[in-house]
Amino acid sequence: xxxxxxxxxxxxxxxxxxxxxxxxxxxxxxxxxxxxxxxxxxxxxxxxxxxxxxxxxxxxxxxxxxxxxxxxxxxxxxxxxxxxxxxxxxxxxxxxxxxxxxxxxxxxxxxxxxxxxxxxxxxxxxxxxxxxxxxxxxxxxxxxxxxxxxxxxxxxxxxxxxxxxxxxxxxxxxxxxxxxxxxxxxxxxxxxxxxxxxxxxxxxxxxxxxxxxxxxxxxxxxxxxxxxxxxxxxxxxxxxxxxxxxxxxxxxxxxxxxxxxxxxxxxxxxxxxxxxxxxxxxxxxxxxxxxxxxxxxxxxxxxxxxxxxxxxxxxxxxxxxxxxxxxxxxxxxxxxxxx
Amino acid sequence: xxxxxxxxxxxxxxxxxxxxxxxxxxxxxxxxxxxxxxxxxxxxxxxxxxxxxxxxxxxxxxxxxxxxxxxxxxxxxxxxxxxxxxxxxxxxxxxxxxxxxxxxxxxxxxxxxxxxxxxxxxxxxxxxxxxxxxxxxxxxxxxxxxxxxxxxxxxxxxxxxxxxxxxxxxxxxxxxxxxxxxxxxxxxxxxxxxxxxxxxxxxxxxxxxxxxxxxxxxxxxxxxxxxxxxxxxxxxxxxxxxxxxxxxxxxxxxxxxxxxxxxxxxxxxxxxxxxxxxxxxxxxxxxxxxxxxxxxxxxxxxxxxxxxxxxxxxxxxxxxxxxxxxxxxxxxxxxxxxx
DNA sequence: ATGAAAGCGCTAACAC
DNA sequence: GTGTTAGCGCTTTCAT
Numbered sequence: 001x002x003x004x005x006x007x008x009x010x011x012x013x014x015x016x017x018x019x020x021x022x023x024x025x026x027x028x029x030x031x032x033x034x035x036x037x038x039x040x041x042x043x044x045x046x047x048x049x050x051x052x053x054x055x056x057x058x059x060x061x062x063x064x065x066x067x068x069x070x071x072x073x074x075x076x077x078x079x080x081x082x083x084x085x086x087x088x089x090x091x092x093x094x095x096x097x098x099x100x101x102x103x104x105x106x107x108x109x110x111x112x113x114x115x116x117x118x119x120x121x122x123x124x125x126x127x128x129x130x131x132x133x134x135x136x137x138x139x140x141x142x143x144x145x146x147x148x149x150x151x152x153x154x155x156x157x158x159x160x161x162x163x164x165x166x167x168x169x170x171x172x173x174x175x176x177x178x179x180x181x182x183x184x185x186x187x188x189x190x191x192x193x194x195x196x197x198x199x200x201x202x203x204x205x206x207x208x209x210x211x212x213x214x215x216x217x218x219x220x221x222x223x224x225x226x227x228x229x230x231x232x233x234x235x236x237x238x239x240x241x242x243x244x245x246x247x248x249x250x251x252x253x254x255x256x257x258x259x260x261x262x263x264x265x266x267x268x269x270x271x272x273x274x275x276x277x278x279x280x281x282x283x284x285x286x287x288x289x290x291x292x293x294x295x296x297x298x299x300x301x302x303x304x305x306x307x308x309x310x311x312x313x314x315x316x317x318x319x320x321x322x323x324x325x326x327x328x329x330x331x332x333x334x335x336x337x338x339x
Numbered sequence: 340x341x342x343x344x345x346x347x348x349x350x351x352x353x354x355x356x357x358x359x360x361x362x363x364x365x366x367x368x369x370x371x372x373x374x375x376x377x378x379x380x381x382x383x384x385x386x387x388x389x390x391x392x393x394x395x396x397x398x399x400x401x402x403x404x405x406x407x408x409x410x411x412x413x414x415x416x417x418x419x420x421x422x423x424x425x426x427x428x429x430x431x432x433x434x435x436x437x438x439x440x441x442x443x444x445x446x447x448x449x450x451x452x453x454x455x456x457x458x459x460x461x462x463x464x465x466x467x468x469x470x471x472x473x474x475x476x477x478x479x480x481x482x483x484x485x486x487x488x489x490x491x492x493x494x495x496x497x498x499x500x501x502x503x504x505x506x507x508x509x510x511x512x513x514x515x516x517x518x519x520x521x522x523x524x525x526x527x528x529x530x531x532x533x534x535x536x537x538x539x540x541x542x543x544x545x546x547x548x549x550x551x552x553x554x555x556x557x558x559x560x561x562x563x564x565x566x567x568x569x570x571x572x573x574x575x576x577x578x579x580x581x582x583x584x585x586x587x588x589x590x591x592x593x594x595x596x597x598x599x600x601x602x603x604x605x606x607x608x609x610x611x612x613x614x615x616x617x618x619x620x621x622x623x624x625x626x627x628x629x630x631x632x633x634x635x636x637x638x639x640x641x642x643x644x645x646x647x648x649x650x651x652x653x654x655x656x657x658x659x660x661x662x663x664x665x666x667x668x669x670x671x672x673x674x675x676x677x678x
Numbered sequence: 679a680t681g682a683a684a685g686c687g688c689t690a691a692c693a694c
Numbered sequence: 695g696t697g698t699t700a701g702c703g704c705t706t707t708c709a710t
Contacts, residue, residue, distance in 0.1 A: 006459065006482065008687060019697050024689065032695060049480045054457040055398045056687030059702045064394065075419045083413070096454070098437060115435070118393040120345065141388045143345065227625025257625045264627055286566025286596045288603055347703060358681050363705065371679060395703030398686050 007050045016044035027052055058120070067309055068116035069099045070109065070126045076226075076251070077281050078298055079127070082149065085302020086125065093310050095122060104193040106132050117142055123309035129154035130195050145312040147305040150296075152325045153199050161304045161324035165196045168294055168328040169203025172248065172276055175292075175330060177211035179337045181246035181274050184208065186215050187233050187258070188250035190222040197250045200278065204248065217241040221254070230257020238273075245273055252277035252284055255291050259335060263288055275335035290333035297326040346389045355383035366391060397459075406648055407455035408438045409448065409465045415565075415590070416620050417637055418466070421488065424641020425464065432649050434461060443532040445471050456481055462648035468493035469534050484651040486644040489635075491664045492538050500643045500663040504535045507633055507667040508542025511587065511615055514631075514669060516550035518676045520585035520613050523547065525554050526572050526597070527589030529561040536589045539617065543587060556580040560593070569596020577612075584612055591616035591623055594630050598674060602627055614674035623672075631672035636665040 012027075013020040018037050025031045026041040033041075044050075058064045069086060071079045086097050098121070100112035113135055116124070123145045129152075131139070139146050139157045146158035153166050176184065186204070188197055205215055219237040221229040230253065238244060249255035255277030262269055269275055269289060277284075280295035304324050312319055332338060348366075352359040357376050364370045365380040372380075383389075397403045408425060410418045425436050437460070439451035452474055455463070462484045468491075470478070478485050478496045485497035492505050515523065525543070527536055544554055558576045560568040572593065577583060588594035594616030601608055608614055608628060616623075619634035643663050651658055671677060 007480075010687085020687090021689080021698080022696055025696090028689085030689095034695060037695085049476055051453060051456045051477065051480075053459060053687055055394055055403065055459060056702090057689070059394045059398050059704085060687075060689040062689095062702065074413055074422070075416075080414045114390060117390045120392060120394060137388055138390065141346075141390075225621040225624040227622050229625075231625055260625065260627060282564040283566050285564035286568075286570055286599065288599060349703085359704085360682080361680060364680090367705090369705095373679060376679085392703055395686090396705070398688085399703075399705040401686065401705090 089306035166203035169200035173207035226253035230254030234258035292333035428645035505542035508539035512546035565592035569593030573597035629672035
């Protein structure tokens, strides 16, 4: 089987005896075409197995129905859910998401953005608000709608939709302080580039301070199975500070590990030690006790972001930049005492 | 801020006083260009914030360094790992992966493939061996290297790399029978389109039969949190068939749910009941007991598939189709007795 | 080492 | 309702 030249419109045109232009119209369902010619064209195209060349189409029409989605990672459960929200909305439009991963590295982010922009997407959805100057410049120069997602604690290039992680941290601290916990430990990741985790932590300590409480101890991890790390870190921090009465985890996975560990040890949760995580992952439904956590409205964020892009691209309404702040929802669970 | 026309090569050409052609050469690092002009061009390009238009570039050069990766889903931990293997290899080349999701629906698969082909990718990596006739036709007509991954029990359009799921099922059955378990239950998903799970089940029952054992009971689920479903299903099947002494789960997540449930109930695992799953997810590291499972070599599959595509695209060696069968590795864990 | 001309496969804009 | 013409922004090829 020789490597064959891919089929072109011209091939379909010749096979059907209709001009290239009309073939193009039929295939794009644009403009009026008589039923007879339409049939001829469709038949010819199908028989040949013709697949339109979007590269040429995009160049000619100056339109690419692609939305660049730039996120840190796909492996921690949080972004797949955002993606679902995005797809749900874009599926109703001719737009298609294309994702690029940054792995929380600013350098990679810049590179991925450049790469994406070189395909001239119709819109951009990007996680976070902190980007290099180069990124901001490219974004502004792109001339397409941009939505920064997940976070609203900062300044957006264009639109943003997310939650306030500072506020989320404060809310959880309030809840914990209100239940009378005093000796609080914080367990998180070692990622300096995870700005949202950082903001949560800042809000958390700030609200604790207002209640006259200081973080008693902290522990950070890096890589490996989060569930296993949650166990280890919990063991370590309690070994070092046995008098802790509450553990705040920066994500649900390590929280779940901690919970499993404490339960095995026979520690009474939440009486002896209270626990809380962040994110509301589906996994938690299957745990022996429901971990107290906070839902970051991930799917909703995806939906809202996609909606902004879609209306701006389709209706071509050059809308003003929007800011949508969603309310993180606390899920009390069974690992925090309730008065 | 008026919507600005995106920059073109011409803009850089004018700004630097160098012909478009030479600018193009500098930007692509092809052909000899004097250091002086090179500097001029680079400076101008950076100052303007020029981003090359790949659409035009691809059309002119008839080359698109994109590899289409078509997989069912990103949310069950198995494909993200395959993606890592793919990226790892493609990162060393000019090729870039672009993923499309089928959600285990043949109709969607066809649609996604068509969409992808219309961008004229340099290669295609596709999960599974069972595709509609339309898909096979498109694949063959595409004229680019194709690697079907995950499974080798069947016929590939071109190359394939994966494990034999039938064999994996047989291996686990052997192990279970060898340990003297007799009353075996199977718990899986309701997905008729998950051919690999089906093949594992077939191999499993076949090998059991050779040992004079028949599946004693089965249970299927559909949607929801896999961990929670694992609990429910385990409760249900044991309620119905209290005499079961082994449970084989079609994936590790429901297996983990079952394990957690049984441990809470005070059931002795693996003495009273043995347990096994499939896939070797990282999560398992944090469980109270290590679930017996089988590693499907997902990352390796990704790597090998990407290598095939890369060599065929780059070195342009029109290599013959390859078949690479990887060995699934059984991980004995603590939920199966060991003699 | 640099430039000019001719397309790549399609669609916008206009004829008819 | 259908066809013609002229590009889209690059790269290839060939001159210089």
